Amino acid sequence: MDLEIIKTIPLEHYIYFSTALFCIGIIGVLMRRNALIMFMCVELMLNATNLLLTAFSAYNGDASGQVFVFFIMVVAAAEVAVGLAIVVMIYRNSRSTDIGLLSKLKW
Amino acid sequence: MYNALIMPVLADKIFYFLTFVALLSALLVVFSKKPMHSVLFLIITFFCLSGHYVLLNAQFLAAVNIIVYAGAIMVLFLFTIMFLNLKNEEEDKRSAITQIIATVSGGTLLVLMVAVLRQTEMNLVANREPISNVGLVESLGKVLFRDYLLPFELASVLFLAAMVGAVMLGKRDPGDKVI
Numbered sequence: 341m342d343l344e345i346i347k348t349i350p351l352e353h354y355i356y357f358s359t360a361l362f363c364i365g366i367i368g369v370l371m372r373r374n375a376l377i378m379f380m381c382v383e384l385m386l387n388a389t390n391l392l393l394t395a396f397s398a399y400n401g402d403a404s405g406q407v408f409v410f411f412i413m414v415v416a417a418a419e420v421a422v423g424l425a426i427v428v429m430i431y432r433n434s435r436s437t438d439i440g441l442l443s444k445l446k447w
Numbered sequence: 448m449y450n451a452l453i454m455p456v457l458a459d460k461i462f463y464f465l466t467f468v469a470l471l472s473a474l475l476v477v478f479s480k481k482p483m484h485s486v487l488f489l490i491i492t493f494f495c496l497s498g499h500y501v502l503l504n505a506q507f508l509a510a511v512n513i514i515v516y517a518g519a520i521m522v523l524f525l526f527t528i529m530f531l532n533l534k535n536e537e538e539d540k541r542s543a544i545t546q547i548i549a550t551v552s553g554g555t556l557l558v559l560m561v562a563v564l565r566q567t568e569m570n571l572v573a574n575r576e577p578i579s580n581v582g583l584v585e586s587l588g589k590v591l592f593r594d595y596l597l598p599f600e601l602a603s604v605l606f607l608a609a610m611v612g613a614v615m616l617g618k619r620d621p622g623d624k625v626i
Contacts, residue, residue, distance in 0.1 A: 348459045355564055357466050361473055363557040368477035370549030376482050376528060380489050383520065384473055387496055390508075394582070398503040403581045403590040409508055410591065413515050414602045418609035420520050424527045425616035431531050432619075 354395035361388035375427050375437045379420065386416050462502060469495035482533050486524050493517040505582030 361384060368381030390409045397405025427437055434441050472491040479485050493516045500509035580586055591599060 349462050351569060352564065353462070353466075356561060357470070359557060359560045359564070360470055363553045363560070364470070364473045364477060366556060367549055367553035370553065371477065371546050374482060374533075376524065376533070377476075377485050380476055380485055380524065383489065383516070384476065384492065387493065387516070390512075391496055391499055394500055394503055394505050394508055398505060398582060401581055403586055404594070406505055406508055406582055406587055407591050407595050410511065410587075411595075411598060411602060413511060414605065417515060417520060418605050420523055421609050421613045422616065424523055425613040428527060428531065429616050437531065437533065 351395060351399050355392065358388045358392040358395075361385075361391070373438050373440055375430065375439045376424075378439065379423055379427070383416065383420070386412060458502065461498070465495045465498045465502070469499075482528050483525075486521060486528065489524075490517050490521050493521070500582075503582065504580070507582060507584045507587050 365381045365383075365385035365388065368384065369378050372378055372381070390412055393405045393409050393412075397403065397409075430442070431437055469492050472488040472495070475488040476485045476492065479488060493512060497509045497512045497517070500506070500512060
């Protein structure tokens with residue numbers, strides 16, 4: 341009945357992997373200026389969370405975690421649809437996807 | 448149900464291989480110059496994560512991850528990049544000091560999290576016996592439509608709102624200039 345991966349790989353490895361993936365996403369959001377790449381890094385962070393929830397769910401034998409992953413995917417799809425529409429609108433007005441141009445929203 | 452896809456001996460090797468490829472392509476997403484390359488590396492990352500889901504016997508999530516993320520969302524990204532004709536982004540990078548600060552803060556978070564997690568004792572696994580058929584469609588569908596029916600229906604409202612929002616934002620007014 342048991343899963344082979346649960347016996348061979350400790351849960352901590354999944355946690356470290358998810359943490360590393362999340363931090364790479366954070367570095368990407370902070371480092372890049374292209375709005376599209378920042379969106380991709382946000383997706384990376386969401387996926388790190390998804391993997392962590394799935395690992396906890398599988399190791400704990402509780403299906404609720406995987407249902408939450410499903411809802412995170414739903415929210416991510418909605419977020420990307422609206423976000424990319426905003427990026428296209430920004431490009432239409434300023435001919436660039438550089439978010440530095442949006443600093444004029446301050447005043 | 449035993450996960451027949453994975454040989455017992457190979458399970459850890461597959462895990463470390465997928466982890467390595469996922470982290471490498473995630474780094475390449477951040478550091479590659481062209482947005483198109485970033486999208487392709489992100490797709491590789493998503494496939495590796497789907498492999499992780501298969502290893503964890505979450506077959507439903509593996510399929511949904513491929514269909515929704517690698518299929519729908521990445522196609523949307525590719526469509527936008529080709530639509531906007533973003534080719535070379537040479538001046539995309541921020542100034543050197545901002546890059547250093549970004550890397551240092553991200554790396555600090557990683558070191559802190561790992562240091563904290565090493566101190567933590569996680570004995571929640573010992574409480575319950577791991578059941579391997581949790582991630583299959585049958586059990587997941589029962590939980591989704593029995594315990595989480597209301598959130599499931601509310602998600603459709605969220606989708607409707609997102610759809611209306613995307614159409615409203617993307618709509619071109621008569622006076623706008625054509626791209």
